[in-house]
Structure formats: structure tokens, C-alpha cells
Amino acid sequence: MPPQxxxxxxxxxxxxxxxxxxxxxxxxxSGTAATALASMLGREVELAVPRxxxxxxxxxxxxxGPADATVSTVVLPIVGEIEALVLLxxxxxxxxxxxxxxxVEPGSEVGDSAIGEIGNILGTSYINxxxxxxxxxxxxxxxHVVCDMLGAIVASLLTGTVGDGETALVLDSELDVxxxxxxxxxxxxxxSGGVAELLGRLGVGSA
Amino acid sequence: MGELxxxxxxxxxxxSIGLGSCIGVALVDRPRxxxxxxxxxxxxxxxxxxxxxxxxxxxxVPALVDEVERLGARRVRLEAVLVGGAQMFDVGVGSAxxxxxxxxxxxxxALERARIPVRAEEVGGRRGRTMRLHVGAMTVTVKEAGGREVELWNGSxxxxxxxxxxxxx
Numbered sequence: 001m002p003p004q005x006x007x008x009x010x011x012x013x014x015x016x017x018x019x020x021x022x023x024x025x026x027x028x029x030s031g032t033a034a035t036a037l038a039s040m041l042g043r044e045v046e047l048a049v050p051r052x053x054x055x056x057x058x059x060x061x062x063x064x065g066p067a068d069a070t071v072s073t074v075v076l077p078i079v080g081e082i083e084a085l086v087l088l089x090x091x092x093x094x095x096x097x098x099x100x101x102x103x104v105e106p107g108s109e110v111g112d113s114a115i116g117e118i119g120n121i122l123g124t125s126y127i128n129x130x131x132x133x134x135x136x137x138x139x140x141x142x143x144h145v146v147c148d149m150l151g152a153i154v155a156s157l158l159t160g161t162v163g164d165g166e167t168a169l170v171l172d173s174e175l176d177v178x179x180x181x182x183x184x185x186x187x188x189x190x191x192s193g194g195v196a197e198l199l200g201r202l203g204v205g206s207a
Numbered sequence: 208m209g210e211l212x213x214x215x216x217x218x219x220x221x222x223s224i225g226l227g228s229c230i231g232v233a234l235v236d237r238p239r240x241x242x243x244x245x246x247x248x249x250x251x252x253x254x255x256x257x258x259x260x261x262x263x264x265x266x267x268v269p270a271l272v273d274e275v276e277r278l279g280a281r282r283v284r285l286e287a288v289l290v291g292g293a294q295m296f297d298v299g300v301g302s303a304x305x306x307x308x309x310x311x312x313x314x315x316x317a318l319e320r321a322r323i324p325v326r327a328e329e330v331g332g333r334r335g336r337t338m339r340l341h342v343g344a345m346t347v348t349v350k351e352a353g354g355r356e357v358e359l360w361n362g363s364x365x366x367x368x369x370x371x372x373x374x375x376x
Contacts, residue, residue, distance in 0.1 A: 058209030058248060058262060067225035068337055070352045075296060092353075144296055149352045151225025152335025156295045159228060159248055159306050 013167045019052040021202045022171055022195075025133060026050035030173035030186050032129035033122040040118070041101055043178050050173035057158055060168035064187065065089075067151025072112075074119025075157070077141040078127060082134070082197045084190035085157055086126055088119040089150070097182040116145040126186055134201040154187070161191045169195050211261030213243035213274035217343030224337045226291035228307035230264070230314050230330070231338035233288040234271045234323065236280035237345050237362055243274045244340050247291075249306070250313035264313035268321055287318050288347045288360050289328040290338040307331065327360035 014022075027050050038045040053063050061067070072090040090098065095115050096106035102118075104110045120143045131138040146153060162168040171188040190198060199205045212221050221244035223231035228248075235242040245261035245268075252263035260270035276282065292311040311330050318325060329336070329349055339348045339356070347360040 056258075058259065068352075146295060147352070148295060149225040149227070149335035149337065152227030152229075152293070152352075153225075153295060155225065155229050155248060156227035156293070156306070156335075 014052075014054050014169070015204075018199055018204045019054065021199065021204045022052045022169070023050045025130060025198065025202065026052070026171035026173045026186070026188060028133055029126040029129040029188070030175060033126045033186065034175050036122055036125045037118070037175060037177070040121070041177060043101075043180070046176045046178060048174040048176070050171055053170040053172060054167050055170075057155075057162055057166075057168045060170050061151055061155045061158060064154050064170060064172065065150050067149060069150045070147065071150045071153065072115050072145065072147045073153050074116055074123060075144045075146070076120070076123040076127065078138050079141060080139045081136050082138060082190065082194045083161075084188060084194045085161060086123050086140075087153075087157070087187040087189065088123055088184060089187065090115055090119075090184045092147075094182045094184060097180055098177075098184075101177070101180060101182065112145065112147075116143065119143060119145065122184075122186075126188075130188075134198060136197075136201060158189060161189050161194075166192050209246060209248050209259045209262035211243065211245040211259070211267060211270055211274065213241070213271075213278055214342045215239070215241045215278040219342045221340040221342065222337070223290070225335055226338060227293050227295050227335045228291070228310060230289055230291040230307075230310045231336075232264075232267060232271065232314055232318075233290075233338070233340050233347060234268075234275050234280075234285050235288070235340070235345055236275060236284045237286065238284060239278075239280050240342065240345065241275050241278045241280040242340050242342050242345065243271045243278075244338070245271050247310055247314060250309045264310060264317050268314070268317035268323075272321060272323075285321075285323045286326045287323050288340075289314060289325060289330055290336055290347070290349050290359065292330040293332050293334055293336070295333055295335065326362075329359055 034045040070092045072095045074088040076086040099106035099111040174185045176183045223246045292307040
């Protein structure tokens, strides 16, 4: 999702060093996925600098993007030593463009399943990159595909990953397909325990 | 998200956008033309006393009552309308699984404690919703993603419907 005003990587609980490390993690994960997408489409895919949002729950939902935007979302839960959710968000128009690029009809059953499959492939390459960078075996669960309002999706998932009163951490990276009005974004939503584990593995854990 | 707003201006609308497992809780005093709406995200504020008043069910209801009374509403005339509390995903990590149902139970319990009747609700299901409270007409409408706006309540009679009964498309 495009950045909103006034949400420039505000941190409450994390140091700048830790946020940098998390942004780098998101960068490598989405970079790997961008390469996979580029080879699937035979087009260049550009990668924006990821954002690390560390905000109270409600503000984090708002910062991800407009709450009423309709997005196709592929959710990949990660279990194991690090618990997290990886979300791929395809805004409705961009999902249609992607279907056109793939030669399937947008909005059809085949189109929806193509989006789900692309999400699965890209999400898995994102997760594999995270796993090799952190040295943790991450176990992805089967993906879920939902097309609904962005705010409803992100709030429903964040209230589960983040406990009451804790800062929500969202790593947001955006991919753009060259010469086509098609962008998609990745969100990594770790549980609070998952963030601590990630930071420890990256060598910037709290003392 | 987590917010709370009140109004006594007929030209205004109160809006909760993108309610998934969250619940939009409306309190109205129809004769007085006063209404308030909270976007409740979680059931219980125990661990988070500094949060916005609308964020937790247990604190949102008393805060809504304070807001409408400040605008001249009479407590005995208050009526509630609920929208949201969906379960959008079958799995999650952490406690995501039944958060919508837990939110609904917590909101109903808080309303019962405050002795405020629920006149209409569209709660549960799997879809996100946007809730709109038209202060002048004192009606509540609900819209799903890509769907059309459907009237849930116009004050005439009580409305309780499951998501399957609603034609949003």
C-alpha cells in the first residue's frame, strides 16, 4: 500500500538499529519474491524501500493503507520458533492487471486461483529468504485467500498476533511490475514473541 | 480504529470503516437526535489502561454513554445497534481465531450492565463491513466490500439478522 502522511517509520519500542535490521530482512524477503515474480511474468519488477511500522495496534492498521480499499489478500501463517503471518496484498485493480498479464480472466474462478497461486509462490520465496537469513527453519502453513476491505483484514489479523496494549510491528514492502499498472505489497506481522526472536537471530536483540 | 465519536448535528454521519473482527457500537437517543459510534477492536482493556476509549468493549460502552449524555441524551432512551464481529479467517496465529465472537460477547455484556437494549445487529459471518450512522435520519446502513449500502435500522422495529439473510450484492 502507498505510504500515508505522517507515518514515517515511527518507533515506540524499538531502536533505530533494530528497525534497520528488520527493514533489511523485509528487503531481502521481498527482493527474492520480486525476482520470482519477474521470471514468472518476463518483466522487470521494482522494489520500494520497505517500511518498518512499530505502532499501537489501531495506528498500525491505519498506517497500512485506506481501510475501505478492496484487496485480494493471500495469508500465509508461519509457525515454529518464529510465529508470524505473511500477507500479500493485491489491490483490486492491480489483481485484474496481473490476471491480464498471466492471460487469465480477472474475477473468474481461474483468475482468483491464479492470484492465490502467485501469492503462495511469492509468499513462500519471501519466507524462505527470511529463513536462510535468520537461520531458523520456518514452517509455512497452507495459504488462505480472502478478498475484502483492507482495514478489516489487517485489524482482524493484528488483534490476534499482537496482545492487548503491545506495540504492533508491521514490515511493509511494495513491488511494482514495470510498464504495467500493477503493484502488490508484502506485510510481515510477527507475534510479539516472534519479533524478539527475529531480533535475537539478527544479532540486535535486547540485552 | 479504536476511535469514538458523537454528534447531535443532523447533517453529520458517523462512520466505522472496515469492520472485520472489530465491532461498530452505536448508541442513539432518537427523540433527542443524539448519536455516538465506537470502533471496538478487543474485548477487554485490563492490560492497556492508556488506550483510546473506543478500543475495548468494556471501556467503550461507558465512554459512549458519557459522550451522548454530554450532548443532552437521556440514558433511559438510549438504544444500541451493533455491526461487525466477523471471523474472516479460519486460522491465525495467537488468539485471532474467535476474536470477533469474543468482541460481540463483551459488547453485549457491557450494554447489559448499562441496561441499554440492542435494537438491531448484523454480527458474525466472514465478511468485512463498513457501518454508517446517519445522525439526521437516525438510520444505520451497512456495506460490504464491493457491495451496496443496505439499511439495517430505521428505528421502526428491531432487526436482528445473520449475515446469510442480507443481500449486499
